Amino acid sequence: xxxxxxxxxxxxxxxxxxxxxxxxxxxxxxxxxxxxxxxxxxxxxxxxxxxxxxxxxxxxxxxxxxxxxxxxxxxxxxxxxxxxxxxxxxxxxxxxxxxxxxxxxxxxxxxxxxxxxxxxxxxxxxxxxxxxxxxxxxxxxxxxxxxxxxxxxxxxxxxxxxxxxxxxxxxxxxxxxxxxxxxxxxxxxxxxxxxxxxxxxxxxxxxxxxxxxxxxxxxxxxxxxxxxxxxxxxxxxxxxxxxxxxxxxx
Amino acid sequence: xxxxxxxxxxxxxxxxxxxxxxxxxxxxxxxxxxxxxxxxxxxxxxxxxxxxxxxxxxxxxxxxxxxxxxxxxxxxxxxxxxxxxxxxxxxxxxxxxxxxxxxxxxxxxxxxxxxxxxxxxxxxxxxxxxxxxxxxxxxxxxxxxxxxxxxxxxxxxxxxxxxxxxxxxxxxxxxxxxxxxxxxxxxxxxxxxxxxxxxxxxxxxxxxxxxxxxxxxxxxxxxxxxxxxxxxxxxxxxxxxxxxxxxxxxxxxxxxxxxxxxxxxxxxxxxxxxxxxxxxxxxxxxxxxxxxxxxxxxxxxxxxxxxxxxxxxxxxxxxxxxxxxxxxxxxxxxxxxxxxxxxxxxxxxxxxxxxxxxxxxxxxxxxxxxxxxxxxxxxxxxxxxxxxxxxxxxxxxxxxxxxxxxxxxxxxxxxxxxxxxxxxx
Numbered sequence: 053x054x055x056x057x058x059x060x061x062x063x064x065x066x067x068x069x070x071x072x073x074x075x076x077x078x079x080x081x082x083x084x085x086x087x088x089x090x091x092x093x094x095x096x097x098x099x100x101x102x103x104x105x106x107x108x109x110x111x112x113x114x115x116x117x118x119x120x121x122x123x124x125x126x127x128x129x130x131x132x133x134x135x136x137x138x139x140x141x142x143x144x145x146x147x148x149x150x151x152x153x154x155x156x157x158x159x160x161x162x163x164x165x166x167x168x169x170x171x172x173x174x175x176x177x178x179x180x181x182x183x184x185x186x187x188x189x190x191x192x193x194x195x196x197x198x199x200x201x202x203x204x205x206x207x208x209x210x211x212x213x214x215x216x217x218x219x220x221x222x223x224x225x226x227x228x229x230x231x232x233x234x235x236x237x238x239x240x241x242x243x244x245x246x247x248x249x250x251x252x253x254x255x256x257x258x259x260x261x262x263x264x265x266x267x268x269x270x271x272x273x274x275x276x277x278x279x280x281x282x283x284x285x286x287x288x289x290x291x292x293x294x295x296x297x298x299x300x301x302x
Numbered sequence: 303x304x305x306x307x308x309x310x311x312x313x314x315x316x317x318x319x320x321x322x323x324x325x326x327x328x329x330x331x332x333x334x335x336x337x338x339x340x341x342x343x344x345x346x347x348x349x350x351x352x353x354x355x356x357x358x359x360x361x362x363x364x365x366x367x368x369x370x371x372x373x374x375x376x377x378x379x380x381x382x383x384x385x386x387x388x389x390x391x392x393x394x395x396x397x398x399x400x401x402x403x404x405x406x407x408x409x410x411x412x413x414x415x416x417x418x419x420x421x422x423x424x425x426x427x428x429x430x431x432x433x434x435x436x437x438x439x440x441x442x443x444x445x446x447x448x449x450x451x452x453x454x455x456x457x458x459x460x461x462x463x464x465x466x467x468x469x470x471x472x473x474x475x476x477x478x479x480x481x482x483x484x485x486x487x488x489x490x491x492x493x494x495x496x497x498x499x500x501x502x503x504x505x506x507x508x509x510x511x512x513x514x515x516x517x518x519x520x521x522x523x524x525x526x527x528x529x530x531x532x533x534x535x536x537x538x539x540x541x542x543x544x545x546x547x548x549x550x551x552x553x554x555x556x557x558x559x560x561x562x563x564x565x566x567x568x569x570x571x572x573x574x575x576x577x578x579x580x581x582x583x584x585x586x587x588x589x590x591x592x593x594x595x596x597x598x599x600x601x602x603x604x605x606x607x608x609x610x611x612x613x614x615x616x617x618x619x620x621x622x623x624x625x626x627x628x629x630x631x632x633x634x635x636x637x638x639x640x641x642x643x644x645x646x647x648x649x650x651x652x653x654x655x656x657x658x659x660x661x662x663x664x665x666x667x668x669x670x671x672x673x674x675x676x677x678x679x680x681x682x683x684x685x686x687x688x689x690x691x692x693x694x695x696x697x698x699x700x701x702x703x704x705x706x707x708x709x710x711x712x713x714x715x716x717x718x719x720x721x722x723x724x725x726x727x
């Protein structure tokens with residue numbers, strides 16, 4: 053295990069160095085059964101949905117492995133501990149609370165995409181849930197007003213901004229330049245909405261940077277390497293890209 | 303019942319009309335088209351009632367401690383399997399999953415729930431052609447020769463039992479497998495009869511392919527008959543995604559799950575050509591995992607040129623793309639056969655194929671009273687005449703259903719009842 057970690061540290065470093073000198077992204081050579089050896093670039097030259105624009109792939113792959121190890125040794129144990137000490141009822145209240153706060157960027161991004169019905173839905177959900185339960189219970193959802201989340205990445209996509217390079221973000225996972233920018237903008241928007249007296253508190257920071265990630269991880273069933281496929285990175289990259297396409301189109 | 307489930311019931315009822323009209327067929331599994339059955343399995347209203355989740359633990363074994371593990375397989379150096387233990391004394395059953403599946407695959411989990419309900423300790427392994435098995439457990443790293451794969455499975459079973467046996471109260475041993483796992487189970491059963499380690503009391507083979515190579519050829523053809531070029535592949539992918547996006551847009555669904563897939567199917571039923579291409583594609587992906595993993599482990603030079611050491615920052619995408627175009631025959635002729643010949647000088651390619659067929663142990667299967675067979679008349683992986691031959695071999699130990707495709711009816715009520723009856727009595 054120690055060896056694994058040391059190897060990973062080395063690999064992360066290798067990925068970084070590769071990125072800095074920009075020389076590590078040529079794919080290795082490939083045998084085509086019955087035809088002989090060709091360069092990886094030649095195989096990739098014809099269009100395919102499996103090709104996703106990924107100019108910093110070596111670094112992204114290194115981060116993917118880092119995320120897998122981080123998940124195993126830090127993230128999931130913390131989530132397990134959280135689930136162990138917290139009653140299910142409380143966990144669900146926490147999830148509902150964060151979902152309710154997400155209605156704020158959903159509202160803003162619905163407006164930015166001129167989606168009036170969605171903006172109205174976000175307001176309704178936020179007002180109903182906040183007034184009656186302080187956001188700790190999704191009363192609106194229970195009455196059939198389901199969430200329709202919109203984020204800034206979707207807004208950019210809606211107005212024609214392309215994916216940009218694929219990004220594997222440490223801890224968070226798959227993204228791309230457009231959606232990564234979106235995450236930062238949505239996160240920053242809370243600092244405009246809430247007064248400094250709120251955002252400067254330890255409770256706010258602990259909530260956003262500790263409890264929220266734990267809650268989010270708890271709600272994602274994905275486990276690294278459970279596909280068993282050596283091409284899991286390709287699968288994750290492809291499915292992420294397709295899913296975002298759907299989310300932007302709808 | 304969820305609204306999607308009741309919709310499905312309605313849809314299935316409409317689809318069922320021809321079967322009702324005949325009124326002579328008491329077997330109520332809904333899909334008449336074996337391709338639909340293979341892709342869609344058993345719709346919720348037709349499923350047997352099974353425990354939602356079974357208390358199980360994942361265990362790991364280090365089988366080849368001195369084997370060097372290539373960097374890109376750093377995460378899978380230990381063999382993984384799962385154990386679902388009964389509280390008291392009970393028989394223990396080993397489950398060998400289908401082609402490329404592991405203990406956690408959908409169908410393996412269905413098996414686990416059925417067998418747990420039947421009152422057995424359930425030990426679920428992974429298929430010898432799953433990358434985890436290839437890297438951590440296979441003695442040769444080039445699976446596909448059933449005799450050798452069965453040997454590897456038999457060793458894994460013994461090591462697993464050594465690891466967990468102390469904590470289980472085991473009365474006797476059973477064995478089962480579905481799809482390719484069933485074919486392998488037949489060979490393991492014969493091996494155990496000769497060596498007597500477990501002395502299996504009952505063995506149930508569920509939808510075994512008769513001949514691994516014939517079945518692989520059938521599935522490869524499903525793909526190649528429809529996907530003749532990369533442009534065809536891209537078009538298939540696009541149409542799948544368009545169908546999925548359409549369904550995604552019409553519902554409030556925030557995630558892509560089974561319900562959504564049924565819905566896609568309902569709103570946009572694919573024709574048989576698309577179904578065939580999809581089954582072929584799923585098989586091709588499993589094949590790509592197999593050929594690439596075996597190739598890296600054995601440095602056979604099939605997809606990765608000999609001597610190339612892949613690092614974890616290297617792109618594997620070109621190998622996936624070429625892997626999806628590679629047939630099982632390519633692997634068999636370029637990797638398996640050369641290997642087989644070094645071990646068995648003078649054998650022909652055809653000899654090798656025959657040795658991986660149930661026919662090779664036909665006498666044993668015809669005479670071994672403890673082995674049962676559950677199969678489907680319309681299983682798409684069977685070549686002409688193979689089902690009839692199995693029926694002849696097994697006689698009254700064969701339970702052949704008229705419908706179900708390839709393992710599509712595994713959790714249909716009648717099938718589950720039969721499995722439970724087979725092991726429970």
